[in-house]
Amino acid sequence: MKKFWALFFFFWPTVAIISCVIAPSRGWWFPSPPMSRTGVQIDGLFYLILIIVTITFVATQYVLAYALWKGATKESGSKALFSHGSHKLEIIWTIVPSFILVFISLSQLDVLAEIRVISKFPEKATKVAEVTARQFEWRIRYPKPGTELTTVENPGDLYYVNELHVPTGKPVIINLRTQDVQHAFFSPQLRVKQDAVPGLVIPIWFDVREVGNYDLVCAELCGWGHYKMKARIVAQSQSSVDKYLKQLEADQNADGTKSEAAASGDE
Amino acid sequence: MATVSPALDAHGHADDHSHGGHHEQSFISKYVFSLDHKIIGIQFLITTLIMLMVGGALALAVRWQLAFPWENMPVVGQLFGLFRTEGGQISPEFYTMLFTMHASVMIFLVIIPILAGAFGNFLIPLQIGTDDMAFPALNMMSYWFMWPAIACFACSFFVAGGTAGPGNGWTSYPLLSDLPQAAPSSGSPQTFWLIGLTLVGVSSMMGSVNYLTTIINMRAPGMTLFRMPLTIWSMFITAILQAFALPVLTAAGFMLVFDRLGTIFPTDIHSVFFIPANIIVNNAAPTVGGGQPLLWQHLFWFYSHPAVYIMLLPAMGMVSDMLACMSRKPVFGYKPMVYSMAAIAGLGFIVWGHHMFTSGMNPALGMTFMTSTMMIALPSAIKVFNWIGTIWGGDLKFNGVMLNCSGFVAMFIVGGLSGIFMAAVPVDIYFHDTYFIVAHFHYVLFGSTLFGVFAAIQFWFPKMFGREMNDTVQRWHFALSFIGFNCTFFPMHLLGIAGMPRRYADPYLHGYLEHLLPMNRFITISAILMGFAQFLLLGNFFYSMFRGKKVGRNPWNANGLEWTAPSPPGHGNFDIAPVVYRGPYEYSSPEAEAIGQDFILQTVPHVKGVAKITHH
């Protein structure tokens, strides 16, 4: 029975590792490859940590299990090893992990700065829209075509809900704010997440590498309808975005008369 | 000099209670409003075990919704006819209540009180060799303040009509928790919740002051600081953490209450600590204010991050004790263990910002907090290595205690390693508020702390009741809990990587999460298995209390002072006032061998003819 328990501690980390190995093929992994440049960097750092952590996990779990196995296979009545510890070992396992940890944290700094520090935002990033979270939807405001986005609303601004159109291949800036409580702008495929804090306008930037639809969900508890904040980021070429905004402008100015309907029908 | 240590008497005597000059007590003063630290500890233990089942039931309700979203919820959905026309289909705000109260109950009514309240109370005087706490009345009050807290939490379920108890998460971020109109639960339920939280805080504070005083002033002769068992060290450091961190939470709680005065009195006057101007929620008038919601997060996590260690350190200390005993070996690196606990506590105060990496605080702060958070992994790693070192080469006893302790170490490794992902800000940007976080902290709080507690319950049970628990049942309980636990929480890492956010009543609304339903069903089934396995523990606990095999003073052949007292110790603890001559972990030492055993009690003086053990 002793051996069973020791094997038990060998067994479960093995199952854990196997389940992680098969996970990507079963869809239990990232929803898609990273679709933004910072997303690629984030994934790179993730895999770096994953490798370090996996090695540590396997080593410590198996050593633990082996220590138990040693105990389980010990002849009955034989004396336990008498030791109060070892200075040398203590020093080794203090210094080695601390180097690894410092290495991990230094490796993160550049990416962190690039993502978050406003002065390090890409120079040619354009402000495309303001996203206002509210219970329980995302309200989008584009500047009137041909004008700059400002933090206050201007006549002619274009409004939409739950669908954000951005151009691909270039960094874009979104002004994030909330109308009521705290929310978080989370796009799993783009690896973008930022809380929307009441009273603040927070700029976030990202670039989308490929044309497509990407999820936009809320990642900060915002009330009973937290899960309902389903939206999408539509990434398309600049010309398609311009065309979309033109159509949006026409729709928004619809006055219900026939001529208008005919005009927009031609497009 | 050499008095015969009572512990050498293998079978405790029934007449031990007759000494000490404590007079006869009525049932009420002996078992209810007791001043005796042991009774208070046991009161805490039983209360928290019951709360554990309450919290577990809430968790299963959460799991049901995630496995079978919006399907009629058994039992919970039918209670009180809350969802009659919906046929038991719960409402989304009810779901927010379920996970909020699961967390609140588990953290504030189970983990914190079961460690500090139950084991801290029971063990501190016994292990340092004194007759009771420094302030017995304060100690009693610390228990009885739990009940108003429990009552407040219970009220908070029902004050808003039953379908909406507190539902703003246990973190209660403003403005959701601040503006009464922001959520169904943000009115009076949130107020009751805050009051309950404050009362738990008062209880913890009374306990921690008491522990600090007792440990500093009331140690038995010869019990130097570095002869204290690691349990005592951990309780001591925990008490320091509580004493310094709690006031901040209490202050923040009061600030929030003042922001919400309108929910207590019919008044329009209130403060605006966390309320910015011009916020319109639920069609109410725009707010007037100039407050800052992030302030709450700073204050809250300034307490709650140390609180994570409050929820962990005592278990670490107890596991060190138990591993040494069950391996028949000294703790590997006693002093590094002490220093690393102190380092965890110290660093624990400067890492709170890692909960806020996506909150919009200054990114420069993010870098600082990342580095300090990485560093806190170091003492944790040292402790893990030392535990493995303790087991290494030991004469292992594979009983429930040992298995649960090994489970503790194994789970703590997982919880610690998954924490590194979150400490790294860029990676955390992706993982923040996903199920990866849920997996991580359950590995720390359940996988580590609760498995440690399962071991501790069995280990000190003989001292509490003079009987032992059935070990076979305990091993079954361990196996089922451990398998159920890992099947429940390990897949949650994968859910997190797949981007499933926390606190979603219906994640499958989102296309990229739809395929995770089968995995969530698997998790729920595992959670049910794990939940029902706890009945083994409870059954064993209460059965053994009355029917367990009677044991003597020192059934585990352990070294600590508590094992020199009768089982259970009478009021006043020790029949012979203990004097300490040595450290707590001298298992299998040459001195012990010289007297023909593999342990040597702390009260045993130097054994003639054997070289004195000097170390460090």
Added chain:
Amino acid sequence: MSLTPSLKPLALAGFLSLATVIAGCSDSAYQSSFVYSQGTLSLMREAQDGTKETPGVKKLLDDRFGDPQHLKAWGKLPVDFGGTLTSVEEVSESEPGNKIIKLTVEEGKSLPMKAGSVKFVTGACSGESVQVSKWNAETGEATLAIAPSKEIAAGDACAVDGGTVLSSGRMLYMRHCSHCHGTSGDGNGPTARYLNPKPRDYRHGVFKFTSTNDMSKISRDDLSRIVKYGIPGTYMPSFLLMKDDEHHAIIEYVRFLTLRGEYERKLVAELSSDFSEVAYDSRLKAGEKKPEIQSELQEYLAEDLKESASTLGDELAEIWSAADTEEAAIVPSMPRVTDTPESRRRGRELYLSKTLNCADCHGIDGAGNGPQTIAFEKNPQKANELYNEPGLHDIWDNLNQPRNLQLGMYRGGRRPIDLFSRIHAGIKGSRMPSFKNTPHEDIWHIVNYVLSIPFESDPGATAIAPSAAAESVAAPALVTAPTPK
């Protein structure tokens, strides 16, 4: 209309009686129940329950609409219940026990692409539902998975995949909507009580934001817009990313619940003056005898109510069908007037004018704080009683204050045509009246003015001096709110 003989049962099913196409496939999920309205429950018990021979209100309702697990499709209602009504042309057997039926549809309609099950509406197997194992969409040959209990005859009417839209609508509704709008569409789900404004109670058949004229019901397109874009400023969120067929199913289910509620209201209205509990008590007091009233009720249920049960359905079908026609839609007679300062100025003059009197509710500067918002209104439900709180109320008895136009938040949509419709048709069920007799040009001026309010640095101060504005505003009067249309 000439019908071939084999299609006669179809006509029977479609136009005449209760074509009870039951929408119950995966109905074990979301077990729930419909509730009866307060109106129904205020009737005499005998009027609610009826007797064996004469159905009461509850049975009339259940027979036509069923309960959530067994929804019924009342053929005459303008709801797309889903499925195709077909008729059996011939019955054959390839092997013994392996029944193949050939189905045809009414001229002008087409056979469905998929067929999961058929349900017999007429004939010996009426009421029976059979799985289809193989379906040929071109010939209409359906191989039945199991043979029905009785003989199928040519000419039997059956529904292919009957009620699928309704039943999927119900599932979606229970997942997304019911916790606010209630299982029965009574706006009284568990979450509803905390919301401001309250979720819509469909049972009046009234929806606020429509593109139809003031006397018409809401159109499908309007419902679709609301579901897609939500209602800003309320808890009705946008469900933009729902699939088209899901949108359709939800809207049809909402229409189903609305019709159920409205039908119930109308039945109750027939009975309540004479046979409510209150009326019963006062009749007893007036000296009438219990058996007399009872037998009068029996007679009424057996004859009058039975008849109106059918005609009410026709009426509902007519007005709800009309809402989707072109006649119901509001079409401005001229395009929007160009948005110039002059136009806005004119709009503001109209806004303040005595005839339109917008400022009486919306306030001189559009802040939604006109004199009416502080007046106490009469409660139409309770004779000669005022509401407890000042301000305007809607027909659902909820406080419903006029919009603050400075916020730039437009619940019914921000397109010029949306604002035009709000003014032209009013906001149904609320105190916002219809200004359909105002020249369309004037409405456009007002629209231009209203759209400019959020951007005025000092709203109200520009175009017209405040003193002049104040003159044109009617003095607050206690109970002078315009009655809803």
